[in-house]
Amino acid sequence: MLAQITAVIIFLVMFVLIVSGRVERHLVTLGCGLLTLILVFGVCMRSPEAAVETLNLQSIFETEFWYQTGGGETSSAGVNWATILFIAGMMVMVEGMSEAGFFRWLCLALAALVRYRPVPLFFAFMLLSAGLAMFIDSITVIMFLAAVTMELARLLRFDPVPMVLAEIFCANLGGAATMCGDPPNIIIGTSLGYTFFDFLANTGVMAGASMAVIMVYFYLVFRKDLAAAPAAAERHSYPDPRQAIRSRAAFFSSCFIFLMAVFLLVTHAQTGLTVALIGVLIAAVTLIAAGGRTAWKILRRLDYQTAVFFIGLFLVVGGLEQTGVLELLAELIGQWSAGDAMLMAGIVIWVSAGASAFVDNIPFAATMIPVIRGLAAAHGADLPTLAWALTMGADIGGSATPIGASANVVGTAIAAQNGHPISWKRYCLPMVPAAFLVVLLSTAIIYLRYF
Template structure:
């Protein structure tokens, strides 16, 4: 190994360890690691100014393909399309939250099923999966868990089974579309896949798995939830859904903007508008629509996550530029011996196991160039490997309380309200559900693509 390769690996491993230990905020870790990569790997070891400029990828902003793309172009360095899209969706979601959209939706569904525990349990799982197809799962769980705790105090049931099921279904729903989970955004923007590509491939698999998951989780938790179902419910004691709407005009506007975002994402393969353009447009119309509250929405954007992405992309670029990722791809190719089934299984299950314990975002960003190299050397279609990676990283994160951001948020909301969820409590039912879904996904990938 060359000096540059050694330093690139040391920086990457050090970054991963720091993220797992969680002693320093992760955006500081990746940004610091990114600066080290630029200075030590590219500057001192390689003395390559071109590699630095390619990694920073600032010239992309002046490129027509960045905003309007007819043919697929390779993404290198910082994936600014991902950064802009996530930022735009964050602004839209903050606007929807301010208008009371999420709280209204939860209360409306509770009313429709007459506040009966088991129907709420099933409909909230399905709603968690559906919303997570279009909105970041962290936001979905934040509001769903809070409303679940409120309903639990009124209906006198334990909210933990419902929150655990909502977390699992949010991660499952996020795997269905390109904008549902950050790893999918990275995979889609890097490899040129559209919203519709994900929906017809990972989306179909997620739909099958959702049906099985709802049945499994219902039987796993029914005894805990069935305790108070016989008691009559006095609907007059519950807050009305309309009370959740803080401003009717803002509520209507936020619904229209959300519909626009969905339409633009579904049609972007036809319109050729990139996700960067869609993200910027959605953010702009949200800020214009909310007028005097625009500055408040901008302040609420999660800038720490955006910085985390930027640093992460730089570190992964260090592995790519030094040829480390190509070596890993060749290693996976050698292990599988050219057996496509084994290759798919390795990518799916290794991604899942890794994502159960470490953040699935850096793992996905690292694996994208690896599967590109694998596709080139083995002749396996890149799309087949991409769907294996997407499903593995998205679903695997469900298995443990730290595997995905939605898990951390959901368990935190429960703990703040006096319902602590330990590793044992979490993994007892959710880890088996994860294994079942991964097994179904493996069969799905084999049957459909081989």
């Protein structure tokens, strides 16, 4: 009992500190993770085995960590090293692509393709945002897309805020479509043993249908702002996409590496390569292709704090899992839903969406995985259905508020840095109904398809 209370207190302190933003979130999770190891596993449980199991270092030395002949969920709780290695590998690749000028080139080339007309540009950037976010983290997608949107808005004299908001939403929606699109998905996928195609065939279908609806919704909501844009500037003043490319060799090699990453991810169920191995391979190829000084530059720019954040987070959630707190939570949800699987899926998607609108969806998803596993085991609910509900809820709910997802923060920050500060009211007025609409549509698809 004492161990459970301590684990819950550490978890709540971690959440409050993350939400308050007073301390860097990686320091928060690391500190709380260490407290879990010392207080929960050491002092309360006196169980070095639980600590070793939660640290989960032994999994890295197992063949299945790198190569799997058949899908299967990870047996052990604790630190999900596969997620950390994959995210780190993708970070290296994305840094290499940014260094080569790939993203800016892509945004500008697309703008040129639609001849810089605001309405086609609006649709093109929504599609680009969703498409890129299926494979690349949404922060990077928004960082480049929002910056180019600001530049074009100044040139074409339109209000960039509607376009940035639509891009943010579509980045989060695109991220929901695949296993590698959003950190909660990769945690869910690696923990429960799902493949890229499992996600694409389930959350991908929901995201695709939602994308069609949401593009129409945003157009209807923002059409007056877009129509208000005066005639485009003279052609000669447009930025040249070719100027975005810093080195042709680096550009082509980064395109090749990106396509290789997509191929490896799409075929990982067939090839047996795990996402951990794909992450390591992609990072290695990027660094070798970049060579000496550039490779060092890429490594120095890497966001190591994210890896630390994940390690600490998994330790804290491991504490809840080892002490049986998450089993109790699963039991509670089971009681609320009276064992009704439909109600369970409904609770999972709507609670996930509501929670993710205000708190970081990564710790939320990491916490919920053992809960849905428990629900499936105790009440016979279909685990994949609950996993898709959790994915859609956690990924889409985050779009509803300016603090719900990292892409929202970055997008609204870039707008503000360019003289367009976005208040909560301005953000939430179009985004809350959009998130509500997509969660409603996803719930309907889940009910119609899986029950």
